[in-house]
Amino acid sequence: MAELVFFTGTMDCGKSTLALQTDYNARQGGRVGRIFTSHDRAGNAVLSSRLGLTVEATEVRPGLDLLQMLVREMTAGARLDYLICDEAQFYTAAQIEQLARVVDDLGVDVYAFGILSDFRTKLFEGSARLIELADRVETLQVQALCWCGKRATHNARTIDGVMVTEGEQLVVGDTHTLAVGYEVLCRRHHRRRVTAKTAGAGSPDTLPFGQSA
């Protein structure tokens, strides 16, 4: 039976790497797949991992009907065993529903990868619908760590290393970058808005004993 699986975790925990590995292993096993992504940091219509690999992908724009497109292709004789869907948090709820139908009606496995929540801890539309519809939700084993050493569970947006809570939901960016960037934090430090930089600078929330906030 085909499955809809959602692999999730914070930014920088290895989701795109796993997406590439999943695709590679399936292809080595003789299966035929398609790769989709949306707003990858490396540009349009590519899936990139911080480990250095980049592959071509189909860009998922808001108006794209995934089910209709794949039905058309399969009716024309194309074989399809699985889909890799990276940055799935950016897909619309309707597109996630189409992916569920790709699984149920076309018998194609769908492996979706994405972060759950935005810099304000709110679920992305695509991720919310995936949690509601997926056969399985898998949290990645590789742990991204907060500056304090605890497991990072939240994504903070930063400007020059300082956490911000205002702005558009969608701002493509990377961790460890200056200007507008992202930093993964444990809940305690996300709630208190203590980033690596402000902890070092002695935020009002930190104790005066190094990094023990």
Ligand SMILES: Nc1ncnc2c1ncn2[C@@H]1O[C@H](COP(=O)(O)OP(=O)(O)O)[C@@H](O)[C@H]1O
């Ligand atoms: N130079 C490196 N050496 C070893 N592993 C690295 C290196 N750079 C990145 N990584 C690994 O890649 C992971 C990020 O991979 P990526 O697939 O881009 O993450 P995600 O898609 O979840 O944002 C990091 O958690 C780390 O394990």
Ligand SMILES: Cc1cn([C@H]2C[C@H](O)[C@@H](COP(=O)(O)O)O2)c(=O)[nH]c1=O
């Ligand atoms: C938290 C958050 C993230 N984003 C963007 C930033 C990156 O471009 C992607 C996540 O990519 P990754 O491969 O998981 O590192 O999402 C955003 O637009 N808004 C946010 O709130």
